[in-house]
Amino acid sequence: xxxxxxxxxxxxxxxxxxxxxFLILISLLLITVLAAQYYRAxxxxxxxxxxxxxIYDIRTEFIGTGSPRTTVYYRYAVDGKExxxxxxxxxxxxxxxxxxxxxxxxxNPGISSGGSExxxxxxxxxxxxxVLAAGFFAVQAGVRGW
Numbered sequence: 001x002x003x004x005x006x007x008x009x010x011x012x013x014x015x016x017x018x019x020x021x022f023l024i025l026i027s028l029l030l031i032t033v034l035a036a037q038y039y040r041a042x043x044x045x046x047x048x049x050x051x052x053x054x055i056y057d058i059r060t061e062f063i064g065t066g067s068p069r070t071t072v073y074y075r076y077a078v079d080g081k082e083x084x085x086x087x088x089x090x091x092x093x094x095x096x097x098x099x100x101x102x103x104x105x106x107x108n109p110g111i112s113s114g115g116s117e118x119x120x121x122x123x124x125x126x127x128x129x130x131v132l133a134a135g136f137f138a139v140q141a142g143v144r145g146w
Contacts, residue, residue, distance in 0.1 A: 023133035031126035037088055041113040044103035051076050053102035053114055055087075055094060076102040078109035085112050 007015065053076030060070045072087040072094055083104075104112040 027130035027133045030129055034126040044113045048103040049106045051078060051102050053100050055096055055098045058094060058096055074100060074114045083110050085114060087114050
């Protein structure tokens with residue numbers, strides 16, 4: 001099978017620049033989405049009311065090639081009415097029946113944020129992804145002598 005001529009040095013540079021730029025763009029998008037989630041959780045923690053909720057279900061599903069996704073469900077009651085929501089993070093230490101802090105909007109108790117770590121973990125993942133993407137880009141630029 002005949003072999004192609006490959007990329008010229010300038011074409012290779014463009015490919016790596018595009019790939020590095022794409023990774024950085026995706027990580028910035030991820031950070032933006034996670035920062036909004038973090039902001040909402042902290043806003044509820046600061047302005048909202050607090051109650052105690054209970055984790056009632058933890059489900060792990062395998063998506064695609066077997067990557068696990070764990071969803072944690074919790075419930076809480078406000079003025080005798082029960083509400084349910086999903087935690088924005090998961091820890092292997094969590095068990096059904098565990099009690100967690102829940103922050104909710106007093107005017108609309110159905111809007112809540114559960115747990116004390118809400119947002120911190122997710123935002124940390126976004127920042128870590130940005131650092132890895134930028135590191136990949138820098139290593140490729142350094143290896144190629146740009």
